Amino acid sequence: MKLSFTSWIRRGLTAAPVRTEPQKRPDKNDNGRNEMRLKALATALFGLFVTSAQAQTKIELDFPTWQAEEPGPAEFWTEAVKAFEAAHPGVTIKKYQVPFREYVDKLTVRFSGGTPPDIVHLPLRNFPSFAAQGWLRPIDDLLAKTDIKQTYSPMSAELDWDGKTQGVMLMGYGMLLFYNEALLKEAGAAVPKTPDELLAAIKATTKPDKGIFGWGAVTAEHPNIFVDWSSWVTGMGASLFNKDGYNFTAPEVLKAMEGFRTAVKQAPKGTSSEAMRQLFLDGKIAMFREGSFFASQLKTAPAEIRPSLKAAMMPFPVVPGGTSNSIHIPAKLDPQRTQLVWDFIQMISQPEWQAKYTQDLKVPAPRKGSFTPEMAAADPLLAISAKASEVAVNIFPATPAVRLNYNQIAKIVGESGIRLVNSDRSTESVLKDLQDQLNRRVPLK
Structure with a gap:
């Protein structure tokens, strides 16, 4: 037999030991008052349980980057974080600035100490040194459920290491x-x-x-x-x-x-x-x-x-x-956070976000179709950026x-x-x- 939350409380209370001293004869209104007390207690306990459950599901994802305050990328990342948080109640992304000249060294120290950030943003030229240490999660199983491999620039192949894809490219220029x-x-x-x-x-x-x-x-x-x-x-x-x-x-x-x-x-x-x-x-x-x-x-x-x-x-x-930067999942992240970070990466890989990336940074995003003739006509800087990207030779070995x-x-x-x-x-x-x-x-x- 299924019990309501109030019935469960009532059963728990009536199971208490019976007092032996003489009892005052109950007033005819006692039953109503007791019922109200039971309901109030049940409501309070239920609220306590809900609050506790909500507290347990609050998650903060750590996201250091050298682009948090850089005009163009800053606008993109701010909007992406807001959209992700709105779609994931109880989850927040802590995005913050680290100067570029210090960035790779600080990230290396964190990985070496076993405390990597949840969202790993890398200059792509530094990717191999992190991948070779086994610090990044291969994501072929996650990519297989998307069209990223089919729709992204061939330059994305630079994120393959030891036969496995270990990140998603953000920019080539x-x-x-x-x-x-x-x-x-x-x-x-x-x-x-x-x-x-x-x-x-x-x-x-x-x-x-x-x-x-x-x-x-x-x-x-x-x-x-x-x-x-x-x-x-x-x-x-x-x-x-x-x-x-x-x-x-x-x-x-x-x-x-x-x-x-x-x-x-x-x-x-x-x-x-x-x-x-x-x-x-x-x-x-x-x-x-x-x-x-x-x-x-x-x-x-x-x-x-x-x-x-x-x-x-x-x-x-x-x-x-060259290829500029990429985004990754640390290898030893727990399954729940891994899924959330992947949700964030997958979100910004969608056509609407790739088009926004192109417009905010004035560089064609890696997804095919992210740059259109209409964009070129409306923005000469974006047009010349696209022209340079098409013929560029990678300066990185x-x-x-x-x-x-x-x-x-x-x-x-x-x-x-x-x-x-x-x-x-x-x-x-x-x-x-x-x-x-x-x-x-x-x-x-």
Whole structure:
């Protein structure tokens, strides 16, 4: 026989020991009052049980990222988190900013200590070092229930490791030349279309006495020094690596790096990638190279400068580009959280969210159909970003040994990058010392 909650309470109360002392004869209204008390008690207990159950189901997913405050990505992630939380009552996502220059190191420490975040956001070039440690969950079983494999860019194959897919790609991009049209006109220079024209325009627009620099680059120790070097070298049709390992001393690399050094000598000193971008937005830098995703930040420039900030194709024989970032599930996450993180990843992989990603970041999202001719007609920056993405050559090495050791290699290159900017040593000697050091500290064979 099934009992109501009130009947269960009544049965529990009537099962109490019977008192032996004489009882007062019950008033005829006692039964009604007792019934009311029973119902009130049942209601209170039921509310207590519900509150307790709700408290037990509240979950907070930890989501560190270097994009939480970056215009463009910040809008996308904020809206995605809101939508996910609305669809998952009792679940919240704790999204917060970690500076990029510290990000991979801090994440490595967390994984090494057994306390990884729930939602793992990675620069894709660092993915292999995390995958090789067994820190990321293979997701082929989850992907099999979706159309992600069928509808995403072929560049997604970079997330395969040891025969298993261990994440979902968020962005691939081409590099663009961002320029300040007013500074170029003031110097009598046109938008450059060749490497020689670029170096001439950099020289013409550099006016240190006025705090104006012709070129922007990372000139403080920073992981993105490797990106600066590799973008210029790849753009000139060369590579920092070959089938035998490091290729820093090859004649074609030396030639490309001489051009880069000429440019970077006319960049502000001691700047990180974040500081460099801000100087450009403030009208202090005439030109610099950046992933097309930076187009989403131009709207944050001061109103009087914003109309002069534009973008063009890189003036190199080859358009450099790369896979940018990806999203993952940690390997040792409990099943409930694993499902929730996957729900979040699957949500942002849907066509409407991929289209939003394209519009917010001004870079075509990896899902086919996320960029349309209508979008291009409405947004010239997005159109040129799409054009660069279509022809870009990846600046990040495909060799497994290089990919696995990328973080360490980038740090050593960063140290040499400072010497290239601040010393008078020849480019050849700096690169020879660098290659010797890499062969010694990070051998690839």
